Amino acid sequence: MTWRREYTHLTTASAEAVWKRWTTPADWAVDDPDLREAVFAVPPRVGSTGRVLNHGTPAQRFTFTELQPCVAMNFRIGLPGAVLSFPHRMRQTPNGLSVTHAVEISGPLAGVFGPLVGRKIAAGLPAVVRLVTTNALADMAADAREG
Amino acid sequence: MTAPSRAVDESAAADVDVVVIGAGLSGLTAAHRLRQFGARVAVFEAASRVGGRVASARVGGVHVDLGGTFVGPGQDRIVALADEVGVSRFPTYTAGQNVIRWRGQHRRYRGTVPPVGASLLDVGRVQLTLDRLARSVPCGDPASAPQAAQWDAESLGSWLRRSHASAAARDLIAIAGRTTWGCEPDEISFLHALHYIHQAGGLSAMLDTAGGAQEEHFVEGSHEIAVRLAAGLGDALRLDSPVRRVEAEGGEVRVSTDRETVRARTVIVAVPPSLRTRIEFSPALPPVQTQMSQRWPAGVLSKAYAVYDRPFWRDHDLSGQGVSDTGPAFITFDAGPAGPDAPGVLLGFIGGVYAREWDDLPLAERRARALSSFADLFGPRALDATGYIDQRWGAEPWVAGGPTAAPGPGAVVPYASALATPVGRVLWAGTETASRWTGFMDGAVRAGERAALQARALLSDPWTDDEQTGALR
Numbered sequence: 001m002t003w004r005r006e007y008t009h010l011t012t013a014s015a016e017a018v019w020k021r022w023t024t025p026a027d028w029a030v031d032d033p034d035l036r037e038a039v040f041a042v043p044p045r046v047g048s049t050g051r052v053l054n055h056g057t058p059a060q061r062f063t064f065t066e067l068q069p070c071v072a073m074n075f076r077i078g079l080p081g082a083v084l085s086f087p088h089r090m091r092q093t094p095n096g097l098s099v100t101h102a103v104e105i106s107g108p109l110a111g112v113f114g115p116l117v118g119r120k121i122a123a124g125l126p127a128v129v130r131l132v133t134t135n136a137l138a139d140m141a142a143d144a145r146e147g
Numbered sequence: 148m149t150a151p152s153r154a155v156d157e158s159a160a161a162d163v164d165v166v167v168i169g170a171g172l173s174g175l176t177a178a179h180r181l182r183q184f185g186a187r188v189a190v191f192e193a194a195s196r197v198g199g200r201v202a203s204a205r206v207g208g209v210h211v212d213l214g215g216t217f218v219g220p221g222q223d224r225i226v227a228l229a230d231e232v233g234v235s236r237f238p239t240y241t242a243g244q245n246v247i248r249w250r251g252q253h254r255r256y257r258g259t260v261p262p263v264g265a266s267l268l269d270v271g272r273v274q275l276t277l278d279r280l281a282r283s284v285p286c287g288d289p290a291s292a293p294q295a296a297q298w299d300a301e302s303l304g305s306w307l308r309r310s311h312a313s314a315a316a317r318d319l320i321a322i323a324g325r326t327t328w329g330c331e332p333d334e335i336s337f338l339h340a341l342h343y344i345h346q347a348g349g350l351s352a353m354l355d356t357a358g359g360a361q362e363e364h365f366v367e368g369s370h371e372i373a374v375r376l377a378a379g380l381g382d383a384l385r386l387d388s389p390v391r392r393v394e395a396e397g398g399e400v401r402v403s404t405d406r407e408t409v410r411a412r413t414v415i416v417a418v419p420p421s422l423r424t425r426i427e428f429s430p431a432l433p434p435v436q437t438q439m440s441q442r443w444p445a446g447v448l449s450k451a452y453a454v455y456d457r458p459f460w461r462d463h464d465l466s467g468q469g470v471s472d473t474g475p476a477f478i479t480f481d482a483g484p485a486g487p488d489a490p491g492v493l494l495g496f497i498g499g500v501y502a503r504e505w506d507d508l509p510l511a512e513r514r515a516r517a518l519s520s521f522a523d524l525f526g527p528r529a530l531d532a533t534g535y536i537d538q539r540w541g542a543e544p545w546v547a548g549g550p551t552a553a554p555g556p557g558a559v560v561p562y563a564s565a566l567a568t569p570v571g572r573v574l575w576a577g578t579e580t581a582s583r584w585t586g587f588m589d590g591a592v593r594a595g596e597r598a599a600l601q602a603r604a605l606l607s608d609p610w611t612d613d614e615q616t617g618a619l620r
Binding site: 008009010011012013093095096122125133134137 | 252472473474475504512518519523530
C-alpha cells in the first residue's frame with residue numbers, strides 16, 4: 001500500500017536554481033519552516049546518507065534514493081513497517097518550470113502512518129514549494145547583480 | 148506628513164460649501180448628493196484616477212473589476228446609486244459544482260460550505276456561534292456590546308482556539324478572513340470580526356454567492372459607477388491633488404494641496420482610516436483620531452484574473468467557484484461576462500499571509516503561481532490563459548491595502564468611535580465609517596450619503612465664528 005500527497009506549482013525560477021536549493025543542506029532549513037537542520041555531504045549521491053532535525057522531534061537519518069540533476073531528487077526515512085520518502089520533481093513546460101514536492105509512505109503500515117505522519121507533512125508542502133522557488137528567484141537575482 | 152506648498156496663490160482660492168477629500172465611491176457619493184442638495188463642492192483626489200478601492204481594466208478584450216466587484220441582497224444603496232447612473236447588474240455564474248482542494252485531495256460540492264469530512268459539524272457549530280455572538284454587537288457601536296472589552300482583547304484566531312474549533316473550521320475561517328479583511332485570524336480583533344459579520348447580516352449573507360454578497364456584479368464594472376459620478380462633477384474634481392493641510396479658522400475650513408487652497412464651510416474626509424494622518428490638521432485632531440489612524444491599518448488583499456477563450460470549466464459542470472487550502476489563490480469565482488459566446492474569466496483572491504509573499508514577486512512569477520492555483524482547481528487547461536492581470540492593493544500608495552481596515556486586538560473599544568464622529572467642521576466618510584456593510588461598496592455609499600447629510604445640516608446652520616459652531620479645536 002502507498003499513501004501519497006503532492007503539491008505542484010509553476011515558477012519562472014530556473015531549474016538550476018531550484019536544483020541548487022534541493023542539494024544544498026543549509027538551504028533546507030531556510031525553505032522548510034518545520035526543519036531545524038539538515039546535514040549531508042555535498043554533492044549528494046544516491047546511497048549517501050544524511051541527518052535531518054525537525055523542530056521538537058529527534059534527529060532522523062535519511063538516504064538519498066534518486067538524484068537526476070535538474071529533474072528529480074528523492075530521499076527516504078525508515079519507519080517501523082513503512083518507508084517515508086520525499087519525491088521531488090521538476091519539468092519545463094510551455095508555461096514555466098513545474099516544481100513538485102511530494103510525501104509518500106509505502107509498506108504494510110502506510111495506512112497507519114499516512115494519517116499520523118504524512119498528513120502534517122503534506123500540509124506543509126505548499127509553503128515549502130513556495131519558499132524553494134521564491135528563494136531560487138532571489139538567488140538568481142543575487143547572481144545577476146554579482147555579474 | 149507633508150507641509151503644504153508655500154507657493155499657494157491666495158488670490159486664486161475658490162470658495163465652495165464643501166470640500167471632499169478622496170474620490171473613491173464614498174467621497175464621490177457625498178459630492179454627488181451634496182450637489183443634488185444645491186451645495187457648491189470641490190473634490191480633491193490624490194491619485195490620477197477616481198474610484199479609490201474600485202478600479203477596472205481590460206484584459207484579453209474583457210472588462211475586469213480590480214477592486215470591489217460583487218453586490219448582493221441588502222446592499223440597497225450601492226444598487227440604487229448604480230441604477231441612478233445607469234450601471235446595470237448581472238448574476239454571478241453559479242451553475243454546476245464548486246471544487247475544493249483540501250488536505251491534498253480534490254472534491255466537488257454544491258452550496259456554500261465545502262465538504263471537509265468529519266469536521267463539517269464543527270464548522271456548522273463555529274458558524275452558528277459566530278452568528279449568535281455577532282447579533283449581540285450593535286451596528287455602528289461595537290464598544291457597547293455586552294462583552295466588548297473581552298472580545299476586543301482577543302483575536303479571531305485566539306477565540307477559535309479557545310472555542311476548541313477543529314483545524315478544518317479554523318482553516319476555513321482563515322480563508323474567509325483573508326478575503327474579507329485581508330489578514331490572518333490572529334491579526335484581527337474578535338470584536339471587530341463580530342461587528343463586521345453583524346453589519347453584513349451574518350456569515351452566510353457575507354460569504355454566499357447566490358443569496359449573499361457575491362450574488363451579482365456590474366455589467367459595465369463597479370468602477371464605471373465612480374467614473375459616471377466623476378463626470379457629473381466636471382471641473383469640481385481635481386485629480387493628482389493630494390491634500391496636504393486642513394485648517395479651520397474663523398468659521399471656515401481651508402483645504403490646501405500643493406497647487407491651491409480652497410475655502411469651504413465644511414470638509415468631508417473620505418480616505419481610509421490609516422491615511423487620515425497623511426493630512427496635517429490645524430488645530431491638530433484630538434489624539435484619539437491620530438491613534439485610531441495608526442491602529443486601523445488596511446488589510447492586504449490582491450486579485451488575479453485569467454482570461455480564456457471560453458469558460459472551459461462550465462463544460463465539466465463546474466461553477467468556477469473554488470476553495471483551496473494551499474494558495475496563493477485560495478478562493479476563485481467565474482467572473483466572466485454574460486453571454487453564450489463570451490470569453491471565460493477566472494478571478495482568484497490572494498490575501499493575508501499569501502499576499503504578503505506574493506505581492507513582492509515579479510509579475511511573471513505572480514502570473515505563473517496564480518495560473519498554477521487555477522490549474523490545481525480546474526485542471527491543466529487553466530494554464531492556457533489568453534490574458535492575465537493582477538492588482539496588488541497593498542502596493543497602491545493612496546489606498547495602502549485592502550479590502551478594508553483590519554484593526555487588531557484592543558483597537559476597537561477605545562478607537563471605533565473616532566471613525567465617524569465629526570471633529571468640528573471635519574466630517575468623515577469611507578466604508579469603514581458605515582454602520583451597515585462596512586468594508587463593502589455598499590458601506591462606502593452609505594457612509595458618503597450620511598456624510599452628505601451631516602454636511603447639509605452644518606450648511607443650514609448659520610454661524611459667525613468658531614465659538615458658535617464648535618469648529619475644529
